[in-house]
Amino acid sequence: MNISVIVPLKNEEESLPELAAWIARVMQAHHFTYEVWMVDDGSTDDSWQVIQQLAAQNQHIKGIKFQRNYGKSAALNEGFNAAQGDVVITMDADLQDSPDEIPELYRMITEGKYDLVSGWKKKRYDNAFTKNLPSKLYNYTTTRMSGVKLHDMNCGLKAYRKKVVKSIEVYGEMHRYIPVIAKWNGFRNIGEKVVEHRARKYGTSKFGLERFINGFLDLASIMFIGKFGKRPMHLFGALGSLFFFIGFVIAFYLTIAKILYYQYNMTDRPIFYLALLAMIIGSQLFLTGFIGELVTRNAPERNSYLVEERMDCSEKE
Template structure:
């Protein structure tokens, strides 16, 4: 199968028939074999009934329905698990993403060799204050922290090599940072394509102001897990040693001054309490790293790594010998 399209949605009953007609037209024109996974993230309208009707009309339509609302990341993660196409395309259900972009997104994966291609909405029709400005801030921050240089990290329209979606896990609000997750998983050929962004035709946006805080916390989680997930002691142990060392140096200086000059009591100086604070914080950080290391070493996936390919010297040697014998 050429393409799997994943459409996470919540309360989009009005837009789904038009979206599916549009997707099918593009796929037929380009002679793609495809499937469409519509993931209903706890809709309270008739979205699931619409999906059922579409599945009757189009054999390519498949649906997943959550019992309650879990969020876009959960919907994408389940779609990734179910997808069977060689190239996976994600798009929003609100008709703001154009299916006409699919052929080029597919080509960039298959012919240009990208692992992931993210859309870039150069011209947006969202509210400038509530969505555009925060989006620019997050993109700037994420680029500086992760080294993944994309203009629009959170664009819903993306294409992936199948191996990418089968190798990553998306949860919380981490769908905003899938390119960063893919990079930490070892997929470094990440591209970008300017795409058309359309004004919302039906309904209202499903994202509130809480995404600003959740987005920052998830970015911090991704950066930590990516760098120190399997070696937490390297972070907490280093910070703990630094704080404890600073506190010890201050305490040693105060003790030395007391012994040599005997002009004041150590506890009379505010810096003494700063030294104690540093040593307590340092000890706590060190113990946190120690406990984190114990958890990481006893986790069932502690030695699970993504392997691109293997070479067996014995098999290569046997093939070489067999080839030489055939030649003679």
């Protein structure tokens, strides 16, 4: 199968028939074999009934329905698990992503140069204050912290090699950072393509202001897991040692001062309590590192690594 299209959605009953017909036209025009996974993330309208009707009319359309709303990351993760195409393309259901971009995205992946191609909505039709400016700040911050240089990290229109989506897991609000997750999993050939951004035709946006707070926390989680997920002691142990050393140096200085100036009272100085606090925090961080190591070493996936290629010369004998 050439292409799997994954469409996460919530309350998009009006746009689904038009989107399905548009995808079908593009696929037929380019003679692609394909499947479309529409993942209903707890819709309260008739989205699931529409998906069932579309699936009855077109055997390439398939559906997944969540019992309740879990979020876009969960919907994408289920779609990734179900996808069978050599190239996996994700797009939003609100018709702001154009299916006409699919052939070029497919070509960029199959040429072998890229593992992942992210859309870049260079010209946007969103509200400048509530979406455009925060998105620019978010993209700048993510690029600086992760080293993944993309203009539009959160664009829903992306294309992946099948191996990429089968090697990553997204949850929480981490769909915004899929390129970062892919990079930490060794898929460094990440590109982007300027894509058409269309004005929303039906309904309203499903994302609120809380996405900015959640997004920042998820970025911090990804950066930590990517660097220290299998070696937490390297972070907590280093910080703990640093804090304990600072506290010890201060305490040693106060002790020497007490010996030289016998009338000197250590506990009368605020710096004495700073030394105690630093040593306590250092000890706690160090113990946190030990606990993290114990959890990591007992985790079933502790020695799970992505192997790109394997060669055994003995097989030739």
